[in-house]
Amino acid sequence: MFEILVNVEEMVDSSPVVQVGLALAGRHDAYVTGLHIVGVFPSSMYLPDIMTELVTEEYQARQCDAWWMEQCRKHGLRGAWEVIRGVYVSALARRSCMADITVSQLPPSHPSHLVGMDDVTRALFSAASPMLLVPPDWNGHFSPERILVAWNSTQESMRALRAALPLLREAGMVRLIDGAQDTLPGISPPPLPVRDWLVRQGVSLQSIHPFPDASDVGEELLSHAYAMHADLLVMGAWGHSRIGELILGGTTRHVLEHARLPLLLAH
Template sequence: MPFEHIKTIFTPVLLTEEGDMDPALKLAGSLARASGAHVIARVLGVEVPRTYSPLSSVAANYVGEANEAMKKRADARARDAAHLLGGYAQSVDCLAHTAPHGILVDEMLMFGRLSDLSVVNRSAGRFDESGALLETLLFESGRPVLVTPPQASEFRARNIVVAWDGSSRAARAVADAMPLLRAADRVVIVCVTNEKDLRRPSPGTDLAGALARHAVAPEVNNLSASDRNAARAIREHAVAVQADLIVMGAFAHSRLRQMVLGGVTDSMLRDAEIPLFMSY
């Protein structure tokens, strides 16, 4: 098996009125089929916090009824998700889980830390529930995250773009993705210049030489872009070379990670139409 190093895949999906949970489930399932991995899936319902004031009994009753309805929906969707994943993977642990948002995200973090890879749907924005979940797993689990765009339906890693800036985060992503790179038919290293997040770029030829010692024969393409357009340059080049996966490190300002993501990271998380394999 080309991905036999992946033994456990974690995929948390939020139960929301909008959006489709299936892309992450399908990518997790298809990767499990290729690797023989165990899949841990959690369908997450965000509860409204309960109030205990004697003056708010009506509101408390409403909150209780809403949370109970949420739990029933989550249970039903978890059964659907288990059925979907069962069509791919031999070993599946799929359950519903409901809790207030902060508790929910914290509880999911340990699953990410105990897995080889987390597979998460792309978020529409940083400050919604899915954005908080994605960022927590990406920046705090210590494990790589596969970010899934809405149209994804099957995991592929035959043609991989590596977004290389010479940073420690990019190096971590390359190391985490090394088994995928070795199994790929084509690997393209993309280096972007004139971008503020890429202040100390390392030539792609140096990375190519290092990868060659792992039996990877990459191409190297250097792109020029302003700091505002670096992410777009990476995305457009990935489309141009028909990549089915982008490997890259995640960047965030060290003291203000809760407030400020790196420009390229933020744009890629919001707009990439190709699955992202990201490490921090």
């Protein structure tokens, strides 16, 4: 059975993450688990006031069980509500391993926040399941008819592609940006035969384009996605050095910071 985990931070019907998670589950008759994490910081665990706040938050979150099950009922879905108290990154990464896709909010861009160091993208880097990240101002509609795939023949991009298969098979338009290179023939592994694999998997590619020959690949990818009115961008995350991308910039960092459409990422 297809399993979807929805990382719920705001327990309200209008939350884009809730709406997209339920819509995705409905498209694939998936079992959908709503998860709320009560984040703790070990250094403050011994402060009485902090402990009282955590207990109160956990209690209030558990009272949302009926609300979540009503959302599932409205969408004709099977599901469950879970509340976990723990260190946010490790709790999300560990629980997400039981899901095929985790739906969470795309961390909002902020000048004082270092992109990629937020809890959600740190969890993605910590062996979590592939993540569908939804912009905080998304309209909640999720029917991905136009999908752009950023491909560079890495393990990360292959994991993202496999996670996106159910969506790719149903999409009306799938375009692939191919950045695979056979840099050292006979020494380094050759590019993966992704085109033949997609055909075998029942995915019809409308077009294949070379990776942008530009200094800012992330900007070019987003421009291509907006030009085709894409509903979803699929790509591997942190394909090179994550620390290098954070310090020097990179494709993943730019996309996380500037995307205005849902992203399906895998590490």
